[in-house]
Amino acid sequence: MDAVYQMFLKNGFVLSFLVVGIIMLLTQFISQKILRNKIPGVALAIALGLVLASFGGKTGITDIPLFSGMALLGGSMLRDFAIVSTAYGASIVEIKKAGWVGVISLFVGVFFNFIVGVAFAMLFGYADPGDIATLASGTCTFIVGPITGNAVGASSEIITLSIAAGVVKVLIVSVATPLFKNIVGIESKTSAMVFGGVMGTVSGVSAALASINPKLVPYGALTATFYTGVAAILCPSVFYPILKWILMQ
């Protein structure tokens, strides 16, 4: 028995294919046979993935040694590589068409999320501009929280909190978007670009689009990755100094 366990441990990455395969098989079955396609199978699979993550700790299910291979399959290297591959066949015409809207939605999205983050940080009693800017950056997207936090010298508690705000966003975007797609109006490639530009979280946006229509993934992922870039520049280098200046008055 122990020998079998050791064998799975040694081949963690290969095991991760089996695990994800089983997750998808199970959720496709539930989606098609039990829920009659009311909720997309991918959305269910993502929800199940989150439930599995809750059994682990800091790094989700990989805290359980048997599932350590999931860290490689779900890590940023393969994720980014696969995201780039989805760009194959993306139409240059469509991207040009959404050009200015895409750019506007990027800046509006970053600014808007930062303001909401600032408002709630202050509402919850944070007064230090560095703390507020870090929390607000996490609200933009969880990658930028630590970037701003390190730049302004925020404590690790604040940085963790800022990441948490971003993860909350990922969770809601992945699970809620497919349910509200008609209300929000995400149907075309251009609207997917607006969605990615305003929401920004690459993981959340691409997960949501994958369950709405996989063809839309590259368009939303493209603007969402630029959102991360824009936010990583603006939050620590532009918004923070302005915020500090305002609070000093």
Next chain:
Amino acid sequence: MKIYGVAILSACYFAGLIIGELLGNMFGVKGNLGGVGFAMLFFILLTDWMNKKNKLTKEYAAGISFWTSLYIPIVIAMVSIQNVNAAINSGTVALVSGTVATVLSFVLIRFLISMLKQEGE
């Protein structure tokens, strides 16, 4: 050879990441600034150009498509390695600001999309 397609993908990936690193250095930010976005742009432009020249064979495309089809499984693996418990337990400020920002962003997206539709008509 399918590996050629994958190799092209890999080359674009690194070309994009290098730009992202350079931008990060330029702005004094730790981390890669939009490297994946640039990689996608390079990849779109390169494959489009190769298609026009009839240089992109079915074999190349099959190598690329394999990775595209792995995308959803990777996303599922990705969510399973998130710190979900921390996100839920770490304090109301994270929960509230994350939730409100997301909900308001949905409203903003709806507004922008409807603007876009009017423009198109």
